[in-house]
Amino acid sequence: MRVLCCLDGTNAESMRKAAAMLTTTDPVTFGILYVIDTGPRREMEHTRERFLRPHHPPPREHRIREAEQGSSRDILEEGRHFFQNTEALQREGRPEREIVNVAAEWQADLVMVCPRAEYGAKPILGPKSVGHVARFVLDHAPCPVLLVRPIVRDQFPLPR
Helix, strand or coil: CEEEEECCCCCHHHHHHHHHCCCCCCCCEEEEEEEEECHHHHHHHHHHHHHCCCCCCHHHHHHHHHHHHHHHHHHHHHHHHHCCCEEEEEEEECHHHHHHHHHHHCCCCEEEECCCCCCCCCCCCCHHHCCHHHHHHHHHCCCCEEECCCCCCCCCCCCC
């Protein structure tokens, strides 16, 4: 069984806990994927072209790319600590499209994705709890998709 785990920098522990619940007699190979989102960079360049200089000076653009690559390596390295028998996969582009493309290329039997990254805030409940990336993956993935709710401690305290 080939399981593609989509990392966002905050969800490796949640993914590992969900993967531990998978029951199969087949050996499991995990692909841990991180996608460098190029959308914000394109938007920033477009805005600069409209209002300021046409492009970033080359050293600044190079530093931005180096920072993105370094962050990607750190996230994938963290993922390796949580999973055994892994293949680290990195892509650049729009995350929703790259996840679907990698799932097809890598011949994944299951894609695990978190519904929305909240970075320390309380998760959104209701219909907007599934962000556009997870929604696109649900609609277009070539295999089953497992939505993994992130671990949030003291999320909803129970009344006494």
